[in-house]
Amino acid sequence: MFTPSSMKLTRNAAIAFAFTLLFGMMGCANVAPWERGNLAKPQMDIDPHPLQTEMQSHNYSSREAAPSHKSSAGGGGCGCY
Amino acid sequence: MKKIKQSFFIIALLLLCSKSALADHLEQISSACDLKTLDGKPALALQELRGKVVYIDFWASWCPPCVKSFPFLNQLEHDMKEQGVHVIGVNLDEKVKDAEEFLTKHPAHFSIVADPAKTCAKVLEVMAMPTSFIIDKKGNIRHVHQGFRPGETEELRALLAQLVMENP
Numbered sequence: 001m002f003t004p005s006s007m008k009l010t011r012n013a014a015i016a017f018a019f020t021l022l023f024g025m026m027g028c029a030n031v032a033p034w035e036r037g038n039l040a041k042p043q044m045d046i047d048p049h050p051l052q053t054e055m056q057s058h059n060y061s062s063r064e065a066a067p068s069h070k071s072s073a074g075g076g077g078c079g080c081y
Numbered sequence: 082m083k084k085i086k087q088s089f090f091i092i093a094l095l096l097l098c099s100k101s102a103l104a105d106h107l108e109q110i111s112s113a114c115d116l117k118t119l120d121g122k123p124a125l126a127l128q129e130l131r132g133k134v135v136y137i138d139f140w141a142s143w144c145p146p147c148v149k150s151f152p153f154l155n156q157l158e159h160d161m162k163e164q165g166v167h168v169i170g171v172n173l174d175e176k177v178k179d180a181e182e183f184l185t186k187h188p189a190h191f192s193i194v195a196d197p198a199k200t201c202a203k204v205l206e207v208m209a210m211p212t213s214f215i216i217d218k219k220g221n222i223r224h225v226h227q228g229f230r231p232g233e234t235e236e237l238r239a240l241l242a243q244l245v246m247e248n249p
Contacts, residue, residue, distance in 0.1 A: 033209055034210070
């Protein structure tokens with residue numbers, strides 16, 4: 001029979017279970033220095049192609065009367081630095 | 082008064098124990114390490130190097146500072162081998178093939194061994210790549226060096242020269 005107190009208990013248990021599950025599913029793990037071979041690969045970099053990114057960003061922001069993407073001042077549209 | 086005497090005795094005993102425990106890093110490392118050659122055969126036992134100054138360098142093929150450290154290690158082997166310095170490179174790659182490819186590009190003129198089970202790295206608590214341990218003639222770790230920057234080589238050389246002069 002469900003009483004208000006037993007319902008509360010079930011809800012608390014469900015919350016506790018959900019928390020345990022969430023903490024259990026966290027992907028944090030200690031990576032030993034000798035296990036960092038894959039992480040050290042260039043394709044694992046946050047920005048694997050910095051030159052390409054820079055050029056794309058430059059082209060994207062170089063519009064008519066637009067400032068350079070790195071400048072807070074207004075620009076003449078040349079996208080100059 | 083008796084209590085004070087007792088506590089002195091206990092402290093002396095503890096000091097003695099701790100000294101004997103610290104006395105021989107080489108023996109501890111040697112018993113814990115399972116070093117192999119790159120093709121999987123049993124490699125040298127570190128204990129055999131007692132009486133020499135040992136420079137153990139942990140490296141991996143994917144680590145850029147390790148590339149920079151190899152010319153220094155080669156030079157060290159060339160310059161100080163006669164004086165009793167033994168340079169060992171312990172590879173920690175997960176694939177032996179990576180290490181072999183690295184060694185064809187960057188030849189090593191010093192001993193290269195592998196630590197496939199990573200027992201040695203765990204015992205010595207290697208925290209960075211590369212990490213070097215300098216062990217004196219008595220078998221004690223005298224210096225731990227993490228990373229490699231060309232500016233630091235003189236300091237390492239000076240320490241090695243000093244350790245070589247010590248009596249075993």
